[in-house]
Amino acid sequence: MSQTMIQYEGKIAQIVQEDPMLQFLLYAGDNALITGHRCSEWCGHGPILEQDIAISNIALDYIGAARNFYQLAATRIQAKDPSLEVTEDTLAYLRDAWDFKNLLIAELPNGDWAQTTIRVYFISSFQWLFYQQLTQSSDADVAAIAEKTLKEVKYHLRWSREWVIRLGDGTEESAKRLRQALTFLWPFTGEAFKEASYETATSSATTIQLAKLHELWKQELQEVFAEAGLEVPTQQAFQSGGKTGKHTEYLGYILAEMQFLQRAYPGASW
């Protein structure tokens, strides 16, 4: 066990800074990790046992997807400079909030069950389309992760879609809670479709076309919201920043908890 883990700052950060594909991998990995972390907060607190198990399983899938992206990024960083000691853990535990590229919607608090499930719905409905395009990537490693993750996102989407419909079309109270959650989260739903510089620079390799994704995503929303008795909001979903490292205060608290052990005891392992 090494006494000091290499810091993210310096050389590793510089290598990432110069390579848009590495930034894209971190963007995809960070979305998965932070969404997974939020879902994992429900473990032991779910409204009923089956749903506690469901969201804990979903958390596990997300964290698994994050590991795949981080492992690939770490391997590629190391290939650029074999003297560096960089692993998936370096990327998860030693970057600070401004290095994280996850969408803001992923880091917002869980709130109640309505807010949690509609957030998973917004994220998984986007990812369902995102990973479908990504399976076409000319980068074989990226396409393989997408192929693997897509099979799991299918479950997340089906589960969260059912919850949105059940709550929206449920009791007066459940519908009220869902509408409140929608009002709170809606401004954060646009960021996924605003292209960051690393997405533009990698678009020929990833084959991701955000404008096309946005159209398909709006259709998906129309269908599910109609069934849930919800109106698709017309106001602008204006919040953004996460993709380029400008986060809400919530991310700092997530990282403080998640990274505490590695910061306090560098290099600690099981």
Place this chain on the structure above:
Amino acid sequence: MEAIIQPTAAIWKVLETVCDPEVPVLTIVDLGIVRDVQTSEKGAVITITPTYSGCPAMDVIRIQIKMALAEAGIKEVEIKQILSPAWTTDWMSEEGKKKLHAYGIAPPQYKVKDDANIEDTHPPCPQCNSVDTRLVSEFGSTACKALFQCNDCLEPFDYFKCH
């Protein structure tokens, strides 16, 4: 002393003794986790693929593979992971499915291409073989399973879902 190259068949035999820690009735070969075995003068290269991305059993399985092969005298073992083609229950052996049912877990009922709706799936109850069974939750005790209940004997049971 010349190094002895182990035939790959012998290594497959060893791998058939490594069980999934969460479904101990199945070996990693039954599950289709082992994708390739290569041997060299130095040892062996085993290629595996994860069932689900976040499956915590994968780290344990790596250690178990190394231990089983070490006991068989193969010390230099490299374990590679591939993600594509993505793991599917279609690779589960018929023998493995029988073992699952006998163990109390209903095996996958369809092939992935059938695109069966899980709500319309009625796996035979591993306790009483009734097909009057219903889905309780799409998520079960591990990522690979869903929770069902038998309407006849009322026992809840795990179903290994088509994936």
